[in-house]
């Protein structure tokens with residue numbers, strides 16, 4: 001390993017110089033889970049890799065998902081057996097070996113309302129679901145529950161029509177943190193990772209056919225440089241078609257955007273000791289436990305608006321609350337909603353053939369997006385350019401392997417096969433021993449035991465790096481915001497190890513106050529700006545501007561999601577000051 005996987009925002013200048021100066025085997029465009037995965041896959045095969053992300057790591061779909069690492073029970077009904085099988089294998093690999101610090105088992109209760117018809121049907125599905133796992137079982141087997149048993153676990157359910165329930169297991173993850181950790185692991189294998197750097201043009205070789213790199217723009221300064229690479233890999237999610245246009249190529253597929261919205265409510269609003277999944281007319285609705293909150297969703301509707309800021313509507317929120325209230329004894333209301341977020345699924349639709357006319361969006365007879373397969377497609381529209389879209393967060397590792405295989409397919413040297421199934425992410429190796437020594441760590445670093453648990457759950461064995469910052473400056477041990485477990489040290493760490501360049505990188509993705517806090521984290525924006533500013537050399541004016549930038553961003557999000565009119569709890573910007 002050439003580096004220890006530190007992405008230090010203070011060294012960004014050096015990263016940009018390397019992009020211009022070095023020649024790479026593979027240049028990855030896009031820093032969501034697919035691009036981070038591709039960078040890790042390629043770098044761990046011994047290739048020279050660069051990754052450019054136009055905004056922040058995971059700022060697209062990869063921070064806006066349901067945060068489940070799952071087979072997807074509902075895909076069984078669509079006979080998508082291959083997808084479910086692969087996804088369950090991946091889930092188990094991540095929970096048990098590759099990222100046990102980040103991917104954690106979670107139970108889901110599936111309430112049954114038609115005893116005779118539903119139990120055998122759902123039960124058979126779950127037998128199949130469980131059977132698709134490998135022989136080593138990192139999550140428990142499903143169980144049948146009586147109505148009484150179900151109400152004991154989930155008193156929030158309305159007892160009226162309840163006939164019983166099934167309890168099964170999947171896994172969950174902080175999607176943004178996971179993406180970041182994959183990118184850091186890629187960096188630990190020598191990948192050069194640059195954020196707020198967009199690909200603006202694809203370069204061609206002397207004969208005009210092969211793609212040989214990309215012209216990229218530093219979005220912070222506007223400065224452009226050429227990055228040379230033997231192969232360019234496009235992992236741009238819902239932006240894929242736009243990147244293909246940069247190259248003037250038509251790939252063998254086009255990307256349809258499907259919007260999914262979630263609402264976040266306090267834990268006490270739904271009394272249950274397990275996650276829940278309930279049927280809706282169109283699909284399913286999840287109640288996903290998220291610390292002291294629930295994430296409830298999702299929706300699935302066609303989207304053709306702004307890719308960067310998908311907007312939830314009143315209708316989306318009403319749909320989720322109505323679907324939830326069909327099963328709850330105490331209905332959720334708008335006043336329970338702490339936050340709303342929307343993301344765009346990059347669903348792939350194959351076009352006639354490579355080079356044929358791309359889809360112009362859904363035709364009249366197009367399938368509804370709920371029915372479009374979540375499998376991925378890889379294409380090499382011209383030599384030197386491999387591109388991938390579709391898939392799921394859960395299957396990112398397989399997607400990465402497939403697109404890198406395609407990218408190196410015509411290299412004149414042998415490239416080793418993917419090894420990421422044997423490569424624990426940073427923070428995973430030796431986790432059990434560090435967890436066992438949590439008490440000792442608490443004593444050594446003079447912090448309460450719950451702080452150690454919190455850090456281990458987010459950084460795994462790298463928690464000691466955060467603790468070292470606290471040892472050097474004990475003031476950083478103070479919590480950042482009342483009622484939330486995050487520490488000031490984690491803001492500093494986000495800059496020195498996790499490439500956070502702006503306040504929103506910290507509050508939206510390194511920690512999740514944007515969706516977890518009723519004020520979206522605006523109340524601590526000034527403090528975050530001040531901690532970041534000390535490290536990044538921001539003067540007073542810059543610190544104020546960075547705070548203001550975050551407040552404006554939150555205000556804009558709340559305008560587009562029309563939260564103002566849904567009286568979301570405490571969405572008060574007034575209390576936050578730009579210091």
Ligand SMILES: Cc1cc2nc3c(=O)[nH]c(=O)nc-3n(C[C@H](O)[C@H](O)[C@H](O)COP(=O)(O)OP(=O)(O)OC[C@H]3O[C@@H](n4cnc5c(N)ncnc54)[C@H](O)[C@@H]3O)c2cc1C
Pocket residue numbers: 029030031032033034035052053054055056057058059060061062063064065066067068069070197198199200235236237238239243258259260261298342343344345346389390391392393394395
């Ligand atoms: C509502 C919802 C719920 C979901 N729930 C789940 C779930 O529970 N489990 C699951 O497995 N999957 C889930 N998914 C699917 C999963 O989230 C996505 O498949 C995955 O995050 C897509 O990742 P990506 O890297 O392909 O795209 P993205 O995360 O969008 O990344 C693409 C990146 O490319 C960058 N980019 C674009 N153009 C350029 C350019 N020119 N130069 C540089 N960078 C560029 C963008 O800024 C962006 O960061 C869900 C999706 C949605 C929308």
